[in-house]
Amino acid sequence: MTRYSRWNELLELLAADGQLQVEEAAQRLGVSPATVRRDFNELAGQQMLTRIRGGAVAHGVSYDLPLRYKTERHPSEKQRIAVAAAGLVQVGQIVGLNGGTTTTEVARALAIRADLNSESTSPAVTIVTNALNIATELAVRQHIKIVATGGVARPQSYELIGPLATGVLEKVTLDVAILGVDGIDPVSGATAHHEGEASINQLIAERADQVVIVADSSKVGRRAFATICPTRDLDVLVTDSGLADSAAARFADAGIRVIVT
DSSP: HHHHHHHHHHHHHOOOHHHHHHHHHHHHHHHHHHHHHHHHHHHHHTSSSETTTTTEEOOOTTTOOOOHHTTSSHHHHHHHHHHHHHHHTTOOOOEEESSSHHHHHOOOOOOOHHHHHOOOOOOSSSEEEEEEEHHHHHHTOOTTEEEEEOOOTTTTEEEEEHHHHHHHHHTTOOEEEEEOEEOOOOOOOEEEEEEEEHHEEEEEEETTEEEEEEEOGBTTTTTSSEEEEEEGGOEEEETTTOOOOHHHHHHHTTOOOOEOO
């Protein structure tokens, strides 16, 4: 288990339990107590948790892990999801992407798609995004036109939010919105932890003809704090093979096309 993987696990355990002892954490992660103490100290130094005698307690940001700590969670599933979602994009389309690990993989899949690179028409695709990391990574791709919103950056996701982001999105139209979410449920729809991100993501969806949700199966059936889109506004869910057949049937009954990778 890598350091970032351990940190993910520790922070999620803290988010669920509120408090964690060193010995308990070591047993649950299958590592030594010395490793856990070191991890606790490093995370406390980054203000991700608060150290107490013999353990740690959850810090306020534990429910919403920064993007750099999320990258190793379900990496192969996210890459397969990304390739499938990128395959839905047609040459010449305008695509909206929000921030997150899975949508970052979608951006990378679009960047290396052979047919887009071979198109004589430039750009082959236009991407509108409120994610700083996606805009930066794709800016050097000659076949992709990048439109980045303004706004205030959230360090957890690199997403730009607020009135400046809204002002740009209200002036564009999109063929397809590909959105990462914190939860997706056939009844509740697509949701996010942070209301500011949810508001911008909702606007991205409203500006698009088609809304595609990219989410690994661990997020299916979960509900987060703020609504992005109700189920009726969603067109496609791209997820992994961990999705139960019964859950897939519920999405299909709600009129959502399910693509399992």
